[in-house]
Amino acid sequence: MSELDDEISTSTTLLRRVxxxxxxxxxxDSFVDRYGRMIFRWCRRWNLQDADAEDLTQGVLLQLAxxxxxxxxxxxxxxxxxxxxxAYRAWTRFLETRKKPGAxxxxxxxxxxxxxxxxxxxxxRRIEEEADRELLxxxxxxxxxxxxxxxxxxxxxxxxxxxxxxxxAERLGxxxxxxxxxxxxVSRMIREELDKLTPAGGTE
Amino acid sequence: MNSCPDPDALARAVQDPETAPAEILEHxxxxxxxxxxxxxxxxxxxxxxxxxxxxxxxxxxxxxxRLKAAVRYTVTGPPEPDEPGPNVPGYAIEAExxxxxxxxxxxxxxxxxxxxxxxxxxxxxxxxxPTQLARFLGEAKALAALSHPNVVQLFQAGESDxxxxxxMEHVADGTLRHAMQTGSWDPIAAAQLVCTLADATAxxxxxxxxxxxxxxxxxxxxxxxxxxxxGPSALRPKIADFGLARFLESADRLTRTGDVFGTPEFMxxxxxxxxxxxxxxxxxxxxxGVILYEVLTGxxxxxxxxxxxxxxxxxxxxPVSPELVRPGIPPDLVAICLKCLEKKPTRRYRTAESxxxxxxxxxxxxxxxxxxxxxLGRTALALRREPMAVLGWLLIASxxxxxxxxxxxxxxxxxxxxxxxxxxxxxxxxxxxxTIRELYAVRITLAVRAIADGDxxxxxxxxxxxxxxxxEPDPRGWEWNYLMNRLHSRAQIELRLADTDKHxxxxxxxxxxxxxxxxxxxxxxxxxxxxxxxxxxxxxRLLLQLPAVAGQMIGLxxxxxxxxxxxxxxxxxxxxxxGLAP
Numbered sequence: 001m002s003e004l005d006d007e008i009s010t011s012t013t014l015l016r017r018v019x020x021x022x023x024x025x026x027x028x029d030s031f032v033d034r035y036g037r038m039i040f041r042w043c044r045r046w047n048l049q050d051a052d053a054e055d056l057t058q059g060v061l062l063q064l065a066x067x068x069x070x071x072x073x074x075x076x077x078x079x080x081x082x083x084x085x086x087a088y089r090a091w092t093r094f095l096e097t098r099k100k101p102g103a104x105x106x107x108x109x110x111x112x113x114x115x116x117x118x119x120x121x122x123x124x125r126r127i128e129e130e131a132d133r134e135l136l137x138x139x140x141x142x143x144x145x146x147x148x149x150x151x152x153x154x155x156x157x158x159x160x161x162x163x164x165x166x167x168x169a170e171r172l173g174x175x176x177x178x179x180x181x182x183x184x185x186v187s188r189m190i191r192e193e194l195d196k197l198t199p200a201g202g203t204e
Numbered sequence: 205m206n207s208c209p210d211p212d213a214l215a216r217a218v219q220d221p222e223t224a225p226a227e228i229l230e231h232x233x234x235x236x237x238x239x240x241x242x243x244x245x246x247x248x249x250x251x252x253x254x255x256x257x258x259x260x261x262x263x264x265x266x267x268x269x270r271l272k273a274a275v276r277y278t279v280t281g282p283p284e285p286d287e288p289g290p291n292v293p294g295y296a297i298e299a300e301x302x303x304x305x306x307x308x309x310x311x312x313x314x315x316x317x318x319x320x321x322x323x324x325x326x327x328x329x330x331x332x333x334p335t336q337l338a339r340f341l342g343e344a345k346a347l348a349a350l351s352h353p354n355v356v357q358l359f360q361a362g363e364s365d366x367x368x369x370x371x372m373e374h375v376a377d378g379t380l381r382h383a384m385q386t387g388s389w390d391p392i393a394a395a396q397l398v399c400t401l402a403d404a405t406a407x408x409x410x411x412x413x414x415x416x417x418x419x420x421x422x423x424x425x426x427x428x429x430x431x432x433x434x435g436p437s438a439l440r441p442k443i444a445d446f447g448l449a450r451f452l453e454s455a456d457r458l459t460r461t462g463d464v465f466g467t468p469e470f471m472x473x474x475x476x477x478x479x480x481x482x483x484x485x486x487x488x489x490x491x492x493g494v495i496l497y498e499v500l501t502g503x504x505x506x507x508x509x510x511x512x513x514x515x516x517x518x519x520x521x522x523p524v525s526p527e528l529v530r531p532g533i534p535p536d537l538v539a540i541c542l543k544c545l546e547k548k549p550t551r552r553y554r555t556a557e558s559x560x561x562x563x564x565x566x567x568x569x570x571x572x573x574x575x576x577x578x579x580l581g582r583t584a585l586a587l588r589r590e591p592m593a594v595l596g597w598l599l600i601a602s603x604x605x606x607x608x609x610x611x612x613x614x615x616x617x618x619x620x621x622x623x624x625x626x627x628x629x630x631x632x633x634x635x636x637x638x639t640i641r642e643l644y645a646v647r648i649t650l651a652v653r654a655i656a657d658g659d660x661x662x663x664x665x666x667x668x669x670x671x672x673x674x675x676e677p678d679p680r681g682w683e684w685n686y687l688m689n690r691l692h693s694r695a696q697i698e699l700r701l702a703d704t705d706k707h708x709x710x711x712x713x714x715x716x717x718x719x720x721x722x723x724x725x726x727x728x729x730x731x732x733x734x735x736x737x738x739x740x741x742x743x744x745r746l747l748l749q750l751p752a753v754a755g756q757m758i759g760l761x762x763x764x765x766x767x768x769x770x771x772x773x774x775x776x777x778x779x780x781x782x783g784l785a786p
Contacts, residue, residue: 022279032272037263044261054267058274065275071365133253140254151221159251165233177229181221184242187249188218 012197013134015083018065019073028065036061038130042123046110056114059098060123063090079198080128087127091120139193147186154179155186208238218242290325290364295371297323307367311374321359322374325367326448340368343447346411354404356424356444375442380423383439384499391533394499395540395563397441402492402560404443409485409556413447416483418491419470420498469504469514470494473547476518486549489559493544493552500537501529505545516665519547521646536566539575637677644670644679651687663687720760720769729769731757737771 014034017027039060043053067086073079095115113119144152150172157168158179169176209217209228217224217232232238290297295312298320302309307326314321344361351357357373380397389397401423405415415422425439472490474483497505505523506514523545527533540562546552553559558573565572647666654663667688672678718731726742735757739747759772771779 018279025276028275028279029272032268032275036268036271037259040263040267041259041261050261050264053261054263057263057267058271061271062274062278065278069279133250136250136253148222156254160255162252169233175226175229176233177231178221178224180232180239180242181217181224181229184218185221187251191249 013131013138015131015134016073016079018068019079019082022069022072031065032061034134035064035127035130038126042126046114048110052110056094060090060094063094063097064127066090067093083128083131084124087124088120091123095120135194135197136190139190139197142193143186143189147182147189150174151182151186154182158183159187208235211241214238214241290323290367290369292323292362292364292369292371295321295323312371314371320374322372323369324372325364325369327367337363337368343413344370347408347413347446350407350411352404352407353440354400354442355408355446356442372444373442375424375426375444377425377427377439379425380420380441380495383425384420384502389499391500391537392567394496395537395567397499398492398496399560399563399567400441401443401495402489402556402563404441405488405492406556406560408443408446409488414483414485415443415446415488415491416475417445417448417470418443418488418495420495423495469506471515471518472549473519474549476515484549485555486552489544489552489554489556490549492556492559493541496537496541496544497523497526500533500541501526503529516669520662521650522547524642524646534566536572536575540566540572543574640672640676641679648683648687655687717760718757720762722762722766723764724766727762727766729760729762731760731771739769 014027014031017024018031021027036057040053040057043056044050048056064086067090071082071086071089073082098111147155153172154168154174157163157171158165163171165176165180168179172179174182209231213225213228214232217228232242290310292312294315296315298311298313300308301311301322307324310323310325312321312323313319341361344358347355348358348360356375358370359373360371362369362371401418405418408415422443422445424442424444426442427439470491472483472487475487494504494506505526506517506521523542525538526541527535527538540559543562544552544559553562562572562574647670651663651666651670654666667684670680670684672680720729721727722729727739727747728742729737729739732738737757737760741747757771757773761770761772762768763770768780773779
């Protein structure tokens with residue numbers, strides 16, 4: 001995901017927005033765009049067909065929304081712990097509702113795998129990772145607005161694309177040392193932003 | 205190779221790359237060591253997350269759109285219908301058994317003891333405030349310490365995920381509401397049932413908890429015990445949900461100010477008025493009286509066509525005596541029932557114990573307190589029960605009105621007699637019609653009394669209630685037209701100044717004026733120099749001209765709805781005219 005959602009308020013993450021204001025429709029839409037896509041891709045990695053992947057995505061995401069709405073985040077508490085609990089509950093609740101009579105069965109082999117503890121743990125980890133990814137993107141958006149375009153480009157080519165200092169310098173027509181310094185500056189600024197975005201101060 | 209720059213110079217260069225000295229930049233390009241130095245404070249960061257990633261499988265746009273709609277509905281729609289069971293340590297949730305305005309009840313298994321329990325999880329907003337939670341837990345502690353065969357046993361209380369919960373005895377055999385549907389109860393069985401309930405209620409009152417919402421739906425029936433009374437069902441009644449109503453009450457008052465909480469048919473008048481301060485043991489005594497009435501007659505004493513109407517009946521109208529609804533109820537039991545249904549809490553049994561004791565006396569064939577045996581006592585009772593009626597009648601100056609009242613009363617008696625003799629043979633349709641006629645007679649009586657008391661707005665409300673609903677027979681006779689005419693004639697009605705607030709004339713007491721406008725600004729009332737009252741419409745046409753009424757007029761005011769015009773006189777009277785609304 002490199003399309004940084006400029007239209008979304010960059011002051012905080014989606015998860016924090018929906019946790020603080022569960023009736024923020026725009027935030028929930030963006031939540032679906034990001035986490036729905038993520039879960040869908042993950043399902044496809046389990047070799048679920050599109051229709052099954054959609055069922056699972058919808059079931060899990062709705063449970064996630066329900067849990068977030070029902071199990072409110074206490075702003076004084078640890079966000080990461082809240083997120084983990086919510087994801088855990090959403091996953092187990094989703095599997096429970098599937099077991100109800102009348103629910104679809106799908107491929108029994110894959111579903112048995114999905115019902116295992118490792119699958120659940122991976123789901124929770126994926127949600128956390130997506131939250132981290134979102135956080136990083138938010139921080140990057142905020143920094144990008146504050147630095148010179150070629151400074152950002154030097155950072156992007158070196159850190160994100162993994163080009164060498166020489167290649168980067170050639171592409172941008174700048175000194176190798178300047179590119180290196182630019183990369184350092186931007187990465188430091190992004191980390192500062194990350195700290196600001198996680199007011200609880202914990203390592204998110 | 206040049207010597208490395210000092211770390212501070214390096215840091216400055218990073219701070220401001222645009223103006224960094226060229227030699228430092230050149231040095232960095234060549235010196236791996238200094239580059240490492242720059243990176244050494246950096247925690248590993250997944251910068252590649254910021255890059256473009258090609259995804260092989262993306263969800264379809266329409267699927268995401270559908271999902272957005274579903275999520276929006278989930279987060280803004282009605283509360284979650286199948287939320288996961290509560291996480292209560294030591295208990296395994298088995299199934300949801302009931303769901304109501306207060307929360308959800310689950311059947312659960314006590315893992316250690318193996319017994320089945322019921323867990324009631326309250327709506328999280330019911331007990332949200334810390335003081336409320338403390339009160340909830342304190343009350344639960346007191347209730348858990350209480351053990352009574354006819355009170356649903358509370359085992360434990362706590363909080364799970366921010367929602368207060370109660371672990372209690374599982375009673376599986378329906379409620380009194382169901383038990384009442386199985387057949388009619390003879391008076392002895394009814395008295396035994398309510399005696400049992402009163403004893404249970406008394407036990408809970410002793411620990412300082414008022415139920416506030418006693419009704420057949422809150423009386424659970426248990427078949428796990430021996431037969432305890434001679435009703436058509438051999439079930440033991442157990443009262444549930446003691447004290448919970450208050451939390452619902454306060455939570456709902458926060459969100460829906462002005463509404464009254466509860467079940468109108470079983471609500472005491474002080475609750476119907478929203479008079480929460482005076483809710484006490486007598487409130488539960490009232491509800492026990494309603495239950496007794498319904499078990500005896502098959503219907504609650506106050507049933508309106510709408511909740512509002514029911515509340516009006518609860519507040520204002522005396523109950524139709526149960527033996528008129530179902531003949532053959534012993535007078536002592538009727539008296540006990542009616543004593544519970546006194547409008548004023550102080551006239552009811554003051555405690556659930558005294559109700560229980562009186563029912564015990566009835567069951568033992570002893571004289572009951574509710575019905576004194578001496579003629580003097582009975583007269584005193586009648587006077588005490590209906591003092592307003594007595595006073596009201598005395599105050600009616602008009603011979604005409606008295607005659608109307610007499611006719612009405614006789615007609616009322618005649619109708620009641622017809623109802624009783626027909627009761628056994630009447631089928632549903634006739635019963636319905638007679639109920640309508642009964643209600644009509646009561647309403648007319650109340651309207652007459654209200655006019656006599658000067659409560660013309662109440663009188664109008666009562667007369668309006670006499671209008672038949674669509675498809676219903678019209679019970680109205682000439683008396684209704686007469687009273688309507690009287691109410692709407694320009695005849696003046698005098699009010700005590702103290703009573704004016706409730707009629708919407710609050711300011712007339714305070715503000716002397718010689719001019720008033722109707723709320724819609726279409727009518728203007730004035731007192732002219734000659735002391736006459738004039739009402740004009742917006743086009744300046746004279747609608748009304750009255751000579752000076754008794755005493756000098758010093759204030760004018762339309763009622764809030766514009767229907768009435770009140771004139772304050774110098775001798776502290778309020779004279780009310782029809783406000784000539786178009």
